[in-house]
Amino acid sequence: MAGIYIHIPFCRQACIYCNFHFSTSPSQKTILIDAINREISITEIYNEPEKTINTIYFGGGTPSMIDERDLNSIFNSIHKKFPVANDAEITLEANPDNINPFSLSSWKQMGINRLSVGIQSFIDEELKWMNRAHTAAESMKCLDDIVHAGIQNYSVDLIYGSPLLSNDDFKNNVEIILNKNIPHVSCYALTVESKTVLAEMIRQKKTWVDENKQAEQFLLLMQWMGSGGYEQYEISNFSKPMMRSRHNSNYWHGVPYYGIGPSAHSFDGKNMRRWNVANNSLYVQSLNNDLIPFTEEQLTKTQQQNEYTMISLRTIEGLDLTRATDNFGKNFKNGIWKECMKHVTAGNIQMNNNILTLTPKGKLMADGIAADLFSNEFNDVVKV
Numbered sequence: 573m574a575g576i577y578i579h580i581p582f583c584r585q586a587c588i589y590c591n592f593h594f595s596t597s598p599s600q601k602t603i604l605i606d607a608i609n610r611e612i613s614i615t616e617i618y619n620e621p622e623k624t625i626n627t628i629y630f631g632g633g634t635p636s637m638i639d640e641r642d643l644n645s646i647f648n649s650i651h652k653k654f655p656v657a658n659d660a661e662i663t664l665e666a667n668p669d670n671i672n673p674f675s676l677s678s679w680k681q682m683g684i685n686r687l688s689v690g691i692q693s694f695i696d697e698e699l700k701w702m703n704r705a706h707t708a709a710e711s712m713k714c715l716d717d718i719v720h721a722g723i724q725n726y727s728v729d730l731i732y733g734s735p736l737l738s739n740d741d742f743k744n745n746v747e748i749i750l751n752k753n754i755p756h757v758s759c760y761a762l763t764v765e766s767k768t769v770l771a772e773m774i775r776q777k778k779t780w781v782d783e784n785k786q787a788e789q790f791l792l793l794m795q796w797m798g799s800g801g802y803e804q805y806e807i808s809n810f811s812k813p814m815m816r817s818r819h820n821s822n823y824w825h826g827v828p829y830y831g832i833g834p835s836a837h838s839f840d841g842k843n844m845r846r847w848n849v850a851n852n853s854l855y856v857q858s859l860n861n862d863l864i865p866f867t868e869e870q871l872t873k874t875q876q877q878n879e880y881t882m883i884s885l886r887t888i889e890g891l892d893l894t895r896a897t898d899n900f901g902k903n904f905k906n907g908i909w910k911e912c913m914k915h916v917t918a919g920n921i922q923m924n925n926n927i928l929t930l931t932p933k934g935k936l937m938a939d940g941i942a943a944d945l946f947s948n949e950f951n952d953v954v955k956v
Contacts, residue, residue, distance in 0.1 A: 574841075575627035575822050576654070578608065578646060579833030580635035581852060584669070584705045588773065589731075591765035593835035593850040594633040600852050605642045607859035608833050611848075612649040614862060615830060625650070626657045627819035627829075629665075634690075636666035640678045647682060661686055661725075661818040668706040671714035676721035686817075687718060687726040688758070694745050698736045703769070715752055727756035727817065732793060733786030734762045735779050742789050743796070750800040755815040759793055760808050761786045787936050794932050805888045807935050824883050843871040874947045877904050882942040890929035891945075904947065911945050 582601060583594045628650065630643075650656065663686040664679060671689070679687075693699055694708045718726055728749065732742055749757055764771050764781055773779045794804060802810040806824060809817065822829060828841035835850035846868040849855055858865035871879070877900050884891040897905040912928055915921040920934030920941055934941055 574623060574625055575629065575819050575827060575829040576625055576650060577819075577829060577831045577836055578628070578630045578635070579831065579836040579848075580630060580632040580638055581834050582632065582637050583634045584637065584667075585703060586769070588701070588703050588769040589762060589765065591768050592633065595852060598637075600856065601638065601642070603856050604834075604852055605638070605645060607856045609645055609649040610859045610862070611832050611864055612646070612653050615653070615832070615864065623654060624657055625654045626660050627822060628656070628660060628662045629819045630663065630684075631665050633665075634667050634670070635664055636670035636675070640682065643679075644682055663688055663817070663819055665690065667704075668710040668714040671717060673717055673721065676717060676723065680721065680723065685723070685725060687723060688817075689714065689718075689726060689728045691728045692731045693734075693737070694748050695737070695741055698734060698741075701734070701736055702731070712748075715754070725755060725815065727758055728754050730757060730759045731762050732759060732789040733781065733783075735781065737789070739785075739789060739792065742792070746793065746796045750796070753812075756809070756811045756817060757797070757802065758809050759797075761790065790936060791932060794935070803888065807886045807930075807938055824887050826880075838866075843876060845869055845871065873900070876900070878942075878946045881908070881945050882939070885928070885930055885942050885945075886938055888929070890927045893926040893928065907947060908945050915941055915944070 579593070581594045581604070582598055583590075583596055585596055586594070630646075635643075662684050664684045665688045666675075667690045671687075689711075690704075691711045692702060692704055694711055696708045699706065699708060715728070730745055730749070731737075737745075762770075762781055764774060770779070774781070797804065797810045802812060803816075804810050805816055806820070809820065811817070826839075826841060829839055831838040831846075831848065834848055834852050834855040837845065837847045839845050846866045849858070849865040849867075855865055877896075880896065880899070881891060891908070893905050893908065896908065908928075912921055912923075915934065916923055919931055920937060921928050922931055930938060930941065
């Protein structure tokens with residue numbers, strides 16, 4: 573089976589930390605939706621004949637901004653091109669200011685059965701600092717509306733580690749999640765990305781990000797969520813039993829997926845990746861000529877090894893040395909084994925039945941630990 577990611581590159585306004593591809597001008601919305609439908613119709617099929625779609629994910633941007641007609645047109649294009657499983661997980665990213673009883677009813681009727689809600693914080697001062705388009709009151713109301721609409725599978729996003737967020741404030745945010753029994757939570761440290769308003773604010777010394785506070789809040793988060801009955805199945809993702817995100821889990825387990833829309837990424841499940849141009853006008857112009865504007869690369873064996881190392885260590889399943897040997901050979905396993913022992917001794921990695929997993933302390937340094945375990949062979953990307 574495979575997944576489909578649809579990138580809707582429009583937002584009401586720009587958050588200070590975001591470097592995703594989006595536009596705050598909806599003037600191209602109609603022609604861009606037409607181009608997305610065209611891309612679906614002409615895209616190549618990965619992994620024939622195993623092409624059934626079991627997850628569809630509308631991301632962005634803010635896909636909850638587009639109207640029912642446009643969403644339905646995309647659904648129609650998908651169903652014309654692909655067989656979609658009857659029990660497919662279909663997720664829509666939505667912001668609280670777009671969620672109301674009418675929109676929820678409309679989304680349910682068209683088959684959307686999971687929501688990912690961009691809450692980020694329940695504190696108005698912090699939301700204003702982030703330049704979010706909603707208020708804390710709207711966040712609380714939208715969560716009640718979701719429950720009243722009978723949508724049982726939904727997730728919220730939270731951000732920790734901002735300059736305005738004290739540990740007590742963060743605890744209050746998490747307690748709202750726990751008290752409302754939210755099925756799934758994605759929680760991310762505030763990250764300084766290049767070419768963002770936040771990066772410029774830091775350059776001008778108008779604000780800062782305290783990495784020590786972020787580490788402290790992450791450790792508290794793991795403690796609070798664990799006590800609340802949540803499973804940390806990936807470093808940034810927590811779920812109630814049986815409520816993991818199937819779509820995102822497929823990314824972490826190497827399942828093929830199609831990326832549709834400007835800047836969207838695709839993977840064939842083996843060693844080929846491609847990504848569409850991150851420019852709305854160029855994307856539309858190319859699709860008007862029946863061309864998908866993408867760059868493609870073939871991953872080397874070393875890159876596949878390193879990618880498996882990094883992704884597997886982020887998950888609850890961990891890095892399976894038996895699987896690593898089967899897929900990449902004994903040299904890869906021996907290299908991992910040699911480098912990981914210092915992290916076992918330091919209490920960053922635990923080993924059980926040939927499975928390596930990060931400890932809570934190790935999760936603070938996940939990227940650095942993964943880099944230590946990377947193969948030292950030359951990483952060569954084959955451009956196609």
